[in-house]
Amino acid sequence: MAFIQTVNLGYKREGRDILKNVNLAVEKGETHALIGPTGAGKTTFLRLIDMLDMPGTGKIFINGVAVSHSEKSRLEIRRRMAFVLQKPVVFNLSVYDNVAYGLKWRGLKKHVIREKVNDILETVELVKYSKRNARTLSGGEMQRVAIARAIATGPEILLLDEPSANLDPVSAAKIEDLISGIIKQNAITVLMSTHDMEQGQRLADRISVLIDGEIVQTGNAREVFTSPKNREVAEFVGMENIIDGEVISNEGNMAAISVYGKTIEAITEHGVDEKVSVCIRPEDVTVSLARLSSSARNVLEGTIIWTAYSGPLCRLEIDCGFPLVSLVTRRSAEEMDLKKGLKVFGTVKAVSIHVIARH
């Protein structure tokens, strides 16, 4: 059994299923990211793991032991974990006292506490604020206090709920660095939630996608990113082009799929006549003015409907019987003078196409 294991975990609120049959296994020392859109149930799930709320159905095992209903044993297990809540709140006390609180509650000696707290304030670069009231800190600094407070007690399990959401980019990056340092330096098991797919990829060993209270897919970051299991996951991981079609032939997993009168070739196990969706990432669509004589099997001819520049990139949509969004560099877009109404060719390699079943 995994270090953290849930079995058919369910949670209802006002008769509505917030979590349904969640089976999740996190191995010891693993960093596991729970990704999913807002409202998917990530916070609810983490609260159940930290035993702040009681599950409606199912069981949670921590290190092989089922979490019981007795408050005493729950507290005992909770004291081996730390949870950084989604909305960082600090006690109306000094930064030092905020970080020391958890240690005091565990009955540690004053000088031990002092040593640990000062050590950790150093790690999170808050030594100079040690005596300041934590309420006067900025959002990013408060989040660092929250993280310091969490790791001060040396937890075996660290739960992080969207640790860098609601922060400005600079603070968010700092928090992410801090977390990444904690993961590397400690033999700690981390379960974090994020709605940022890329953050999940950067930090986690494995990712579980939670949508509408159900885990739709679990796998390593690359797997989830390149081979989403269904349409929702595909949308969530940034497959902007999801086009419905039908398999017309399949020889040795090289399939021809008919989409809106055109044929797209892709690698898939789906058989003839199966209804599928073809997923293509915008960055995998190469745009050219002339038909490319490359090995790429799929060349789609169409007209540009719109272009939108942002920073060094240009996003554009080609109407080739169906809308195809492409992402090219600003430089090449300017070189080709891509603009609305221009006839272009979108080229996609068969291997960059991901095919999912359609229901």
Added chain:
Amino acid sequence: MEEIWNGLVRALRLIFTFDPEVMQIAWLSIRVAISSTLIASLICVPVGSLIHFNNFRGKRILISIIQTFYSVPTVTVGLFVFILFSNKGPLGGLDIMFTPMVMVIGQVILISPILTGLTITGLSGVDKTIIDTARSMGASNWQTAVAIIKEARFAVMAAVILAFGRAISEVGLAIMVGGNIRGFTRVLTTAISLETSKGDIELSLALGIILIFIALVVNFAMNRIQQRQ
């Protein structure tokens, strides 16, 4: 006009020469009010916390009732205490009628609702996530409760000061159960109300100035606390 002016001058003289009677009255007032505030705080802050941290049937109604008693007339409490402690009353045997002790008891009853109620309000004002934060950091239920009370400390302190203000400025109760006995149970408010009617304007003015001064100090303390919150 002249008379008021002369009265004021003589009143100030009474204060600044530390007239023994004036000082004795003021000191008793403060002692009685501080005692009742302290006793009431020791009872009401824990009781308010108990009510806040526990869920039970009728909790809402109980809180409504407590709030209704915020503005209970002092003479009503006076009557109640009088019936309780008078010679023929159920607690008449204690023989404490017309003593500072019974005044303290009366004031404790008078300010208990406001202290309990404002403690509950103060505790409910603490961000709910703070409770989760404390629990997630490994606080037991008891440790969580203490942490929340600590978070609400400014609101609770404000409630205590407000209660003290109500205790020291009330008059109906002090007359009914204290009896305004000179040198024994005579406090600022009872002295003012009775000496004025007897025509001793300068004594009343002196005591009135002291009472206003106490009110100012209380107000100042209150503002300081609210600023820190």
